[in-house]
Amino acid sequence: MHNWDTRDESGSDTGCEWEKDWEDVQRVCHQLGLPCEKIDLSREYWNNVFEPSLRLWESGETPNPDVWEVKFGVLLNKMVARDARWLAMGHYAGIEWAQSTKSSRPRPRLVRALDKKKDQSYYLSGILESSLGKALFPLQHLQKAQVRELAMKYGLHTAQRSESMGICFVGEKRRFTKFLAQYISPKPGPIIDMVTKMQVGTHQGLWHFTIGQAAKVSGQRERPKHSAMLSSGIITRNFRWIWDDDAPIAVDSRDGFRARVQYRHAEADTSCVVWRRSETDICIDFDEPQLAISPGQIAAVYDEAGRWCLGNGEISESIPVQ
Known part of the structure; x- marks a missing residue:
């Protein structure tokens, strides 16, 4: 293919x-x-x-x-x-x-x-x-x-081949932002320090960054993770159950149902409660606050044992810790 x-x-x-x-x-x-x-x-x-x-x-x-x-x-x-x-x-x-x-x-x-x-x-x-x-x-x-x-x-030619780790269209040797620059025009904007509220730099487009990547800003010292990066839950859009006519009954109940969610590849799933907010939007409340949730990523929901995948949705927003 x-x-x-x-x-x-x-x-x-x-x-x-x-x-x-x-x-x-x-x-x-x-x-x-x-x-x-x-x-x-x-x-x-x-x-x-x-x-x-x-x-x-x-x-x-x-x-x-x-x-x-x-x-x-x-x-x-x-x-x-x-x-x-x-x-x-x-x-x-x-x-x-x-x-x-x-x-x-x-x-x-x-x-x-x-x-x-x-x-x-x-x-x-x-x-x-x-x-x-x-x-x-x-x-x-x-x-x-x-x-x-x-x-x-069986002596296959690929027996010692190294694993491919890059996105299909980027490959493994190119910088991701340099690749995207071929398709997205720069959209400059200010970089604001959340503590001092002062502008500390200028970016060329939000697509250069993702939440939690610890991007380096010229002249700025590294700071510990800010509490604003913690989320108590997420809201997903366009959620689709694999068994689309047989979603867990408790998803429409007041208390939702116990499950596990994985919102990033190569990261362990975490325990949560899942409930339906609308026909296409599903809310997922974490048992423990989670760090660096990025809108646009996929949240895959599994049963409480974390083995059976029930479906997924795109993260539309994260719910800040109160």
Whole structure:
């Protein structure tokens, strides 16, 4: 799957990230005697992921474009059109089938992978139930080290390949703000010290920063985390339950329901109470104040055990500690 067309930036595909990935795919498939085909979804990625993310960055929010999947939307539809029944992915996540009060048939649940450090259910928390039911996650019960061992056992070309840690369209070697500067015009504004209320500098646009990043301001000494960065809860917009007709009943009650929420990748989930404020807005009250909540990021809600992912929403605002 080809998501990003570097010709939009440089006029050439030479040396780009996806080109190297495609070479690896072809070599592994050749080793295993499997056919392979590259499907270009760069236009869909631009329209459905990149442009919406740009609007949020420009407004000062911090989106997580990796959560806005095209694999289980456009790609799956293309596979179904070819009479494919399943879509197997390399995500560290899992599926379990369970009964529901709204259906006589078992329904798929998105659950965390065995390897908690590599778990990617957070990224998949917006998946539709109809797509989840057609997905396969072969790595569900494997640790990352075991996957490496299997790749070495079968002599795969990618057995010693380093992990990719960059956002799809940025890669690993570029500065993120320099990349965004190609698409967003500067919007200068003052930098105000919350303690003294004095202007201490000028920024070139809110998208240069995110809450809690400890940005350095010329001539200013570092200060401990300000209490204004602590939040007692969050409000999410456009919340979508994976079982969209069977949200937890208690979400509409006065006390809500006990759950766990993860609002940033590579960070542990935290205990909370979840309740509905409107048809699309969900409120999440933390048991303990949380630091550096950034509007635009995704909040994924899990059951109280922290294993079954129920759905997600975009953080629209944080609730300050009183």
